[in-house]
Amino acid sequence: MKLTVIQSDITTVKADAIVNAANSSLLGGGGVDGAIHRKGGSAILDACRAVRAKQGKCNPGEAVVTTAGNLPANYVIHTVGPVWNNGGKEKEELLKNCYINSLKLAIENEVKRIAFPNISTGIYKFPKNIAARIAVEAVKNFNQDKIEEIIFVCFDQENFELYNELLKNENK
Numbered sequence: 186m187k188l189t190v191i192q193s194d195i196t197t198v199k200a201d202a203i204v205n206a207a208n209s210s211l212l213g214g215g216g217v218d219g220a221i222h223r224k225g226g227s228a229i230l231d232a233c234r235a236v237r238a239k240q241g242k243c244n245p246g247e248a249v250v251t252t253a254g255n256l257p258a259n260y261v262i263h264t265v266g267p268v269w270n271n272g273g274k275e276k277e278e279l280l281k282n283c284y285i286n287s288l289k290l291a292i293e294n295e296v297k298r299i300a301f302p303n304i305s306t307g308i309y310k311f312p313k314n315i316a317a318r319i320a321v322e323a324v325k326n327f328n329q330d331k332i333e334e335i336i337f338v339c340f341d342q343e344n345f346e347l348y349n350e351l352l353k354n355e356n357k
């Protein structure tokens with residue numbers, strides 16, 4: 186499995202699935218969530234509404250999958266990151282679960298290339314260094330042979346540098 190880091194807008198990434206840092210309502214919000222719904226169009230919101238009607242809201246650490254609407258990806262996997270709010274082991278565990286549950290859904294949907302944003306490091310205020318370490322450990326420890334490439338899509342320079350440092354010895 187290849188681990189890649191890019192600095193980009195995730196709505197432009199051509200992967201089988203892109204992950205959205207959603208909120209529990211699944212009905213859209215700011216940050217990457219807003220960008221995905223804006224560019225993906227109403228098909229994504231319709232699909233999120235259908236998920237909500239079936240299972241109610243999505244709790245932190247959980248993930249659900251929908252169409253990617255007009256985006257170049259096939260699926261959007263919506264996962265709800267924890268709000269940092271002074272942190273703690275429980276928050277770190279929830280963030281890890283975001284990555285694990287997204288990867289499980291990816292495998293169920295035969296996704297080979299999946300792109301993650303830096304979940305919880307925007308509005309939800311997770312310290313970027315802690316979130317990056319959790320993200321990289323979670324995907325590395327996830328034992329599977331179906332997914333071929335995991336792309337960490339960093340929006341800001343600080344995250345891009347953190348991920349590059351954490352993954353500098355990968356894929357060599």
Ligand code: ADP
Binds near residue numbers: 193195215304310341
């Ligand atoms: P959260 O509520 O989980 O913190 P945010 O969307 O506020 O979610 O931020 C998560 C990360 O996504 C942040 O690092 C932010 O810079 C980044 N981000 C914002 N817009 C985009 C985008 N279009 N593509 C990729 N990453 C983005």
